[in-house]
Amino acid sequence: MSDHHSAxxxxxxxxxxxxxxxxxxxxxxxxxxxxxxASGKYLGTAVDQDMKDTAALKVLKNIMDFGMLTPGNAxxxxxxxxxxxxxKFDGGDAVVKIAKEMGAQVRCHxxxxxxxxxxxxxxxxxxxxxxxxxxxxxxxxxxxDTFWYKTTGMEFLTTAFKTANSVKKSLGLKTKLYxxxxxxxxxxxxxxxxxxxxxxxxxEGVVIDGVGFxxxxxxxxxxxxxxxxxxxxxxxxxxxxxxxxxxDVTASSNSPSAEEQQQQSNVYKNTVAAxxxxxxxxxxxxxxxxDNYSWLKTKAPLPWYQPGGANTxxxxxxxxxxxxxxxxxxxxxxxxSGFAPGTVKPAx
Numbered sequence: 646m647s648d649h650h651s652a653x654x655x656x657x658x659x660x661x662x663x664x665x666x667x668x669x670x671x672x673x674x675x676x677x678x679x680x681x682x683a684s685g686k687y688l689g690t691a692v693d694q695d696m697k698d699t700a701a702l703k704v705l706k707n708i709m710d711f712g713m714l715t716p717g718n719a720x721x722x723x724x725x726x727x728x729x730x731x732x733k734f735d736g737g738d739a740v741v742k743i744a745k746e747m748g749a750q751v752r753c754h755x756x757x758x759x760x761x762x763x764x765x766x767x768x769x770x771x772x773x774x775x776x777x778x779x780x781x782x783x784x785x786x787x788x789x790d791t792f793w794y795k796t797t798g799m800e801f802l803t804t805a806f807k808t809a810n811s812v813k814k815s816l817g818l819k820t821k822l823y824x825x826x827x828x829x830x831x832x833x834x835x836x837x838x839x840x841x842x843x844x845x846x847x848x849e850g851v852v853i854d855g856v857g858f859x860x861x862x863x864x865x866x867x868x869x870x871x872x873x874x875x876x877x878x879x880x881x882x883x884x885x886x887x888x889x890x891x892x893d894v895t896a897s898s899n900s901p902s903a904e905e906q907q908q909q910s911n912v913y914k915n916t917v918a919a920x921x922x923x924x925x926x927x928x929x930x931x932x933x934x935x936d937n938y939s940w941l942k943t944k945a946p947l948p949w950y951q952p953g954g955a956n957t958x959x960x961x962x963x964x965x966x967x968x969x970x971x972x973x974x975x976x977x978x979x980x981x982s983g984f985a986p987g988t989v990k991p992a993x
Contacts, residue, residue: 665900666950667907669961671969676709680972684921687750687928688968689713691891692740693938701935704949704959708747715752715890715930716740717940752890752930753820782826786838802842803851810852825857825890830916831872832879840879847883855886860916861932862894864901864908873919881925889920891932894964895944899936909946910967917971931968935959 681688690711696702705711716737737753744751781802797804809822824843829836843853858877877887894909901909920926933939935949948965951957 665902666945666952666960667903667963669948669963669965671961671966673969673974676707676711677965677968677972678712679709680969680974681712681928684972686920686926687712688972689715689750689752689928689930690934691715691717691930691932691940692743693717693933693940696739696743698938698951699956700951700958701938702743704934706743706747708749711747711749711934713750713752713928713930714740714744717933781824782829782835782839782842784828784835786834803846803849806846806851806853821854821886822852823855823857823888823890824853825859827859827861827891830858830860830876830919831868832876836876836879840883843880843885844883853885855888855927856880857888857890859891859932860889860893861891862912862916864894864896864905864912866894866912868915870915870918870922873916874922877919877923877926881923885925887920887923887926889916889926889929892916892929893932893939893941893946895941895946897944899943899945901945906945906963910963910970913948913964913967914971917968918973921972929968 677688688711690705690713692705692714693716696705705714741751743749806822812818813820813822824839826835826839829839839856843856847853880887892913894912896905896909917929920929931947933947935951936945936947937951937955939946945962948962948968949959950962951959
């Protein structure tokens with residue numbers, strides 16, 4: 646999910662509605678990543694235009710809250726090779742630089758996707774189509790009808806993972822290779838189709854280390870932690886790791902009621918708690934951290950907001966407390982900063 650149009654002008658967000666936002670009441674000293682670490686996991690965030698906001702950047706660099714950074718757009722194909730054979734990595738490099746400075750991990754996102762692919766790529770022969778995959782399954786539980794699939798059938802997906810694994814080995818990397826998709830958190834037709842697809846690829850000798858569950862929710866979502874655990878464990882039974890990769894929870898508007906915000910908080914709680922309960926769930930990434938720069942552009946989906954506008958102080962919302970509750974509170978967490986400063990660990 647997310648696209649290069651996701652940069653949100655702060656003025657377009659209902660800053661004046663900030664008085665309707667329920668603020669966090671959490672008073673502990675441990676951060677969200679600290680709490681995740683107490684369960685042997687991580688808490689991370691996507692980053693994008695917020696990196697240009699001095700106040701948002703200050704919050705981002707707090708390793709106690711964020712132990713994993715995912716470039717929202719900077720590593721996608723249209724950002725790195727918009728013109729064939731002309732490469733641009735400065736956006737991704739900037740994220741890696743920040744991660745090194747704070748001692749966080751980096752999760753690369755994403756090489757092969759049906760969206761944000763440069764036009765020149767769509768004219769290539771099937772022999773030239775490589776890299777790792779995102780959202781290849783359609784909402785109808787059938788393979789998405791994209792130019793990738795029309796051109797190569799399932800070969801593009803097999804080639805993507807085999808090539809990524811080959812490059813990984815040749816460079817001596819420990820990076821894990823994931824398939825990533827949305828609307829798959831619970832047992833349903835789509836998650837079952839993804840399960841069967843991944844199993845088929847593994848049976849054919851394709852190396853896949855894990856499956857990412859994007860976890861884009863609405864405040865009305867009723868899935869419990871147990872519902873999600875039951876689904877995740879279908880994948881871990883195959884020997885796969887799982888991760889929650891793009892978590893956000895929308896309200897009905899920029900000015901949600903207190904009741905809606907409580908529902909949003911509960912959805913965060915259930916989703917984080919599900920990861921905590923699954924041994925091979927390696928961690929949770931929220932898809933941005935401050936409403937003003939959400940890829941959704943609206944509906945107050947994230948744990949911070951910025952009532953004063955760009956480059957002004959961020960304020961924690963009650964949604965932050967939902968994540969705290971999902972990890973079980975701060976009672977067993979640690980204030981340690983996570984990883985040694987100056988290192989970037991490969992994503993699990």
